[in-house]
Amino acid sequence: MTRTTLNWRHVANGAGLVVILMIAGVVSHTTPSVAEKQGPIVVDGELGEPAAGRNILATVDAVRIARTVEASNGWAGGTSGVWVVVDASVEARVDDLDPTLGHARLRVGDTTFSASTRPGDATIAATGLSIGIAWTGPLMFELPLDVVESAAGADAELQLAVDSDTRVDSMIVIPVDLNALEVEQSITTERPVWGAR
Amino acid sequence: MTSTPPQPLRSWRERARTLYDRVPTKWLITGISAALLGLSAVLGGLNDVPATPIPQIEAGQPYVGERLTVTADRAALIDAFPEQGVRPADGNRLLVVIATVENTSNDPVRIATLTSKADTLLPVDVEFAQPATAPSAILVFDDGSTVSTVQPGIPVEVAFVWEVPADELADGDDLRVDLLDRTYQGDATVYFGDRFSDDFVAGYLAFTIEDLGAGSDG
Numbered sequence: 001m002t003r004t005t006l007n008w009r010h011v012a013n014g015a016g017l018v019v020i021l022m023i024a025g026v027v028s029h030t031t032p033s034v035a036e037k038q039g040p041i042v043v044d045g046e047l048g049e050p051a052a053g054r055n056i057l058a059t060v061d062a063v064r065i066a067r068t069v070e071a072s073n074g075w076a077g078g079t080s081g082v083w084v085v086v087d088a089s090v091e092a093r094v095d096d097l098d099p100t101l102g103h104a105r106l107r108v109g110d111t112t113f114s115a116s117t118r119p120g121d122a123t124i125a126a127t128g129l130s131i132g133i134a135w136t137g138p139l140m141f142e143l144p145l146d147v148v149e150s151a152a153g154a155d156a157e158l159q160l161a162v163d164s165d166t167r168v169d170s171m172i173v174i175p176v177d178l179n180a181l182e183v184e185q186s187i188t189t190e191r192p193v194w195g196a197r
Numbered sequence: 198m199t200s201t202p203p204q205p206l207r208s209w210r211e212r213a214r215t216l217y218d219r220v221p222t223k224w225l226i227t228g229i230s231a232a233l234l235g236l237s238a239v240l241g242g243l244n245d246v247p248a249t250p251i252p253q254i255e256a257g258q259p260y261v262g263e264r265l266t267v268t269a270d271r272a273a274l275i276d277a278f279p280e281q282g283v284r285p286a287d288g289n290r291l292l293v294v295i296a297t298v299e300n301t302s303n304d305p306v307r308i309a310t311l312t313s314k315a316d317t318l319l320p321v322d323v324e325f326a327q328p329a330t331a332p333s334a335i336l337v338f339d340d341g342s343t344v345s346t347v348q349p350g351i352p353v354e355v356a357f358v359w360e361v362p363a364d365e366l367a368d369g370d371d372l373r374v375d376l377l378d379r380t381y382q383g384d385a386t387v388y389f390g391d392r393f394s395d396d397f398v399a400g401y402l403a404f405t406i407e408d409l410g411a412g413s414d415g
Contacts, residue, residue, distance in 0.1 A: 034384075077340040081351050105305075111349050114305040118342040144350040 053170020137192025
C-alpha cells in the first residue's frame with residue numbers, strides 16, 4: 001500500500017487559481033457601467049444658492065405649485081394635473097457658441113418630467129445661454145397631483161444641464177420637497193429677463 | 198480468357214448494405230431533404246399563410262401602446278387655425294384628427310420624433326399637399342399651443358393637422374387612419390438612451406369626415 005503524499009505544488013496551483021478567480025470577481029464587480037462611464041457629472045445644488053458646473057451656472061430661487069398658471073405672454077394652459085413653477089436664473093460659463101438649457105427636468109421617484117414648452121417664450125426652457133448674462137425666468141412642469149403628493153415627492157430633484165445630451169457634462173441637481181409646498185389656485189409668472197440677476 | 202468467378206450467394210441484408218455503400222453521400226442528403234420537404238408539403242407546408250388582419254379600433258376606444266395610450270375621436274376638415282398661426286397655402290385645407298394621448302411610461306415622450314414620417318397617426322389613401330406624411334402641426338386642444346412632448350400621467354387632447362388640397366376630401370367622406378406604434382429595441386449602444394423603433398400599424402380607425410368650414414366655433 002502506497003501512502004499518498006501531499007503534493008505542495010498542487011496545493012499552490014489550487015490556491016493560485018482561487019486567488020485569480022477572486023481578483024477576476026473583484027474586477028468584474030467594480031467595472032464601471034455604461035451609466036457610470038458616460039453619465040452626467042452631478043453637481044449638488046441647493047435652493048437659493050448658485051450652483052456651478054462646467055458650462056452652467058444656475059440659481060433656483062423658488063419652487064411653487066399651482067392648478068393654473070397665467071404666463072407673461074398671456075398663455076394660460078389647462079392641465080389635468082398641476083403646474084410646478086420653478087423660478088431660476090441660468091447662464092453659461094465657458095462657451096456660449098451653442099449651449100441651450102436643453103435639459104430641465106424634475107424627477108419624482110422613478111418618473112421624470114421635462115419642462116413644458118407649451119407656454120412658448122414665457123419660460124426659459126431650451127433658451128440659448130450666454131456667458132455672464134443670465135436668463136432669469138420661470139420653468140413650468142406639468143405633473144399629476146398624486147405624483148406631487150406621493151411619498152417620493154418629498155425627495156424630488158430638479159436637474160439642469162446644458163444641451164439635451166447630458167452625458168459626461170455637469171448636471172446641476174437641486175433637491176426639492178414637493179410635499180411641503182402648498183398647491184396654490186393660480187400663479188402669474190414674470191416675463192423671462194436677459195441680463196438681470 | 199479468364200472466366201468470371203461466380204458471384205457468391207448473398208443475403209438481402211448484405212445486398213442492401215452494398216447498395217447503400219455505393220450511393221453517393223450527396224444523393225443521400227438531397228434525398229433526405231426532399232423527403233422532409235415533401236412531408237412538410239403534405240402536412241400543409243405549401244398552404245397560404247393567413248395574413249393577420251389589422252384590427253379596427255373604434256373611435257373613442259383607447260389603444261394601449263408601448264408607451265402611449267391613444268384615443269382617437271374624430272376627423273374633420275377645417276380652413277385654418279389662424280390664432281395658432283397654422284394656415285394652409287392657397288387652395289389647401291387642413292385635415293384634423295383629434296385624439297387624446299396619454300404617456301404611460303416614466304419619461305417624457307416626444308410624439309413628433311421625425312419631421313418626415315408620421316409616428317402616431319397616419320391618414321391612409323390621402324394625397325397630402327405637404328411633402329411629408331408627418332403632421333404639419335400637433336396642437337394642444339386646450340390652448341392651441343404646439344406640443345412635441347407628452348408628460349407621464351398627463352393625458353392631453355391634441356389635434357394632429359395635415360395639409361390637403363381643398364378638393365381631396367369632403368364632408369361625409371370615409372377616412373381610414375392608421376394608428377402606429379413602435380417596439381422597444383433596448384438600450385442603444387451608439388446612440389444613447391432607450392431606443393424605440395420598428396413602426397408597425399397597430400390598428401386602424403374608420404372616420405366620417407366632418408366639415409367644420411372656417412372653424413370659428415373651434
